[in-house]
Amino acid sequence: MKKLISLVCLLHFTPIAFASTTVLTADRMVDVEAGKIVKNAVVVIENDKIIAAGQASVTPYAQDAKVIALGDATLMPGLVDMHVHLVGSNMHGYNSLSVSLPRATINGVQNAERTLLAGFTTVRNVGAEGFADVALRDAINDGTVPGPRMFVAGPSLGVTGGHCDDNLLPYEYQHFSEGVADGPWEVRKAVRRNIKYGADVIKFCATGGVLSKGTKVGAQQYTLEEMQSLVSEAHLRGLTVATHAHGTSGIKDAIRAGVDSVEHVSLVDDEGIRLAVKNGTYFSMDIYVTEYILGEGAKAGILEESLAKERIVGKTQREAFTKAVKAGVNMVFGSDAGVYPHGDNPKQFSRMVQFGMSPIQALQAATINAATLLKKQLELGSISPGKLADIVAVAGNPLDDMTKMEQISFVMKGGEIFKAPVAP
Ligand code: ARG
Numbered sequence: 081m082k083k084l085i086s087l088v089c090l091l092h093f094t095p096i097a098f099a100s101t102t103v104l105t106a107d108r109m110v111d112v113e114a115g116k117i118v119k120n121a122v123v124v125i126e127n128d129k130i131i132a133a134g135q136a137s138v139t140p141y142a143q144d145a146k147v148i149a150l151g152d153a154t155l156m157p158g159l160v161d162m163h164v165h166l167v168g169s170n171m172h173g174y175n176s177l178s179v180s181l182p183r184a185t186i187n188g189v190q191n192a193e194r195t196l197l198a199g200f201t202t203v204r205n206v207g208a209e210g211f212a213d214v215a216l217r218d219a220i221n222d223g224t225v226p227g228p229r230m231f232v233a234g235p236s237l238g239v240t241g242g243h244c245d246d247n248l249l250p251y252e253y254q255h256f257s258e259g260v261a262d263g264p265w266e267v268r269k270a271v272r273r274n275i276k277y278g279a280d281v282i283k284f285c286a287t288g289g290v291l292s293k294g295t296k297v298g299a300q301q302y303t304l305e306e307m308q309s310l311v312s313e314a315h316l317r318g319l320t321v322a323t324h325a326h327g328t329s330g331i332k333d334a335i336r337a338g339v340d341s342v343e344h345v346s347l348v349d350d351e352g353i354r355l356a357v358k359n360g361t362y363f364s365m366d367i368y369v370t371e372y373i374l375g376e377g378a379k380a381g382i383l384e385e386s387l388a389k390e391r392i393v394g395k396t397q398r399e400a401f402t403k404a405v406k407a408g409v410n411m412v413f414g415s416d417a418g419v420y421p422h423g424d425n426p427k428q429f430s431r432m433v434q435f436g437m438s439p440i441q442a443l444q445a446a447t448i449n450a451a452t453l454l455k456k457q458l459e460l461g462s463i464s465p466g467k468l469a470d471i472v473a474v475a476g477n478p479l480d481d482m483t484k485m486e487q488i489s490f491v492m493k494g495g496e497i498f499k500a501p502v503a504p
Contacts, residue, residue: 101142109121148497154479157447201492
């Protein structure tokens with residue numbers, strides 16, 4: 081009888097002793113909160129969370145832990161891209177009309193994996209038809225397919241004939257994008273509909289764009305009144321708002337209306353930069369994509385009128401980026417991958433440094449700043465005890481050469497390893 085009792089106790093208590101502990105070691109780790117490198121780094125992971133991180137001499141771990149020694153490598157928090165379109169194709173202009181939504185969604189599965197393996201453990205997907213982004217997010221979250229954590233917008237909202245509409249077909253086709261909404265009450269209703277079907281964030285188009293047919297890239301599209309209505313509805317429901325805006329007045333009215341981030345920001349003036357600093361508005365500036373559009377866009381079907389617009393905004397946007405960084409605007413990493421191939425997102429890091437950021441600032445833009453804009457800074461964005469174990473690594477030191485970010489060698493998301501260097 082005595083024996084039986086002790087056996088029962090043993091069975092009952094044994095599982096508690098089996099928490100799975102993984103330890104990562106590397107010559108360096110980027111502490112994005114302090115803005116510095118920690119040498120001889122150790123990170124202790126239990127299940128999906130980081131439980132300790134720091135210099136080896138002050139970060140003990142259990143003898144029986146599984147150790148992954150990365151050697152001459154740099155550990156960084158999982159990267160966050162705040163402007164992607166995973167669902168879609170890399171077909172542009174009239175070529176894009178041949179791609180069905182089911183096909184674009186299947187592409188999305190492949191794009192999600194490529195993005196994750198490039199080091200992006202989180203993305204904000206700013207616009208997809210048919211709530212295909214909601215489906216992809218949910219499939220990733222329940223482990224059906226591999227991919228980054230997704231924060232999704234559903235259909236982007238925009239005015240009739242604007243950048244977020246689809247203006248390729250003539251009148252008799254009566255074709256509109258799902259996010260078309262005009263007037264303060266229609267935009268409120270569109271926000272409510274996007275929330276109903278699973279949006280985490282609201283995306284709208286404040287001005288014309290480069291890749292849309294027939295829009296003036298600098299012209300404002302939503303009025304201040306419409307934007308105020310849209311933003312107040314989203315904020316009421318606890319969602320943040322991202323706006324596509326290249327044009328000067330549209331950027332400023334969007335900031336006045338209270339948007340959380342402005343995307344592209346190509347033709348911003350000094351007043352727009354001052355307003356952003358004052359209101360804490362984030363800028364997400366896709367300063368790599370211009371090279372792809374002007375280099376390979378014509379082959380991919382980009383319309384000549386779009387190439388002409390890009391020749392103007394690409395250069396201005398880079399100048400604006402330099403000014404915004406100098407003025408101290410809150411900056412996040414946003415690539416617009418989808419316009420160019422997914423997985424090439426990290427090419428933007430070296431351009432961010434070329435046009436005015438320190439390497440640490442570029443990494444902060446893609447980690448802690450992005451997590452803060454997502455309101456997930458308690459769970460994501462740095463290698464800190466208590467946060468989710470989203471950790472990536474590169475060989476060597478990327479602070480010496482940001483093109484190294486294009487060669488992510490190790491990817492862990494939520495404690496699960498998706499990519500690791502081949503054992504020597
Ligand atoms: N989706 C954006 C648009 O069509 C891409 C802009 C790309 N150009 C740039 N310089 N960032 O407007």
